Amino acid sequence: MTSDVMTIREMCDAYDVTPRTLRFYESKELLFPIRDGTRRLFTRRDRARLKLILRGKRFGFSLEEIRQLLDLYDRDGSQELQLARTYQVAQQRLEQMERQRAELDEAIAELKDQLAWGEEALAAFRRAAAE
Template sequence: MTKDDTMTIREMCDSFDVTPRTLRFYEAKELLFPIREGNKRLFTKRDRARLKLILRGKRFGFTLEEIRELLDLYHMDDSQVTQLSKTYDLALRHLAEMEAQRAELDEAIGELKNQIDWGAKELARRKRNETAA
């Protein structure tokens, strides 16, 4: 990482385990805004923060478009505050969605554990029978 706190595309790829194509794609979709030095991209701290959120959002099953809208909340400067309340509503909806997701995840984990217990017993039973035979 250079002294001016920017990273090349390769450094970004190594840090976040993504391909160059992905970063260029995200720029085209206006999720990232690397500055240019000549024609080379330089990714700022802001880009890195955004990318972290993008990758997290993806793991939760949000689309890039949904993520793009949410990112505005995290990186809003004074000049954009006009849109704040709209974004604020969006964030609340996402929060509700995520908490519902967590509730269902808890339930699913419980059920899966039950099945695994059943599987464990089943394995034990088979072993007994083998030994007995």
């Protein structure tokens, strides 16, 4: 509450990102810090956007997808349409993630099989060595 805006370093500390990342996000039009001369000052709006960006990344959205969703909210169309669109995109992403999990589970099961096989082979070696 000391002030309404934050410097790049304060942002980095607060959100655990590097300056490079913030500048990169600005260049990609994900953030729009105002300028004090040459320096960036990040507003509440930027902070809200950054939170959404980081959350989106955890969900596996690409920065481009995130940008499109954020733009949706900037163009200030119907709140309901924005929400519906976001909901739809999120649902698709969820499906992707569940497919990913299925594949991962399959691979894990297969790898466990292989490990069991290897364990047995190693046991055979040990038996042979024991005599």
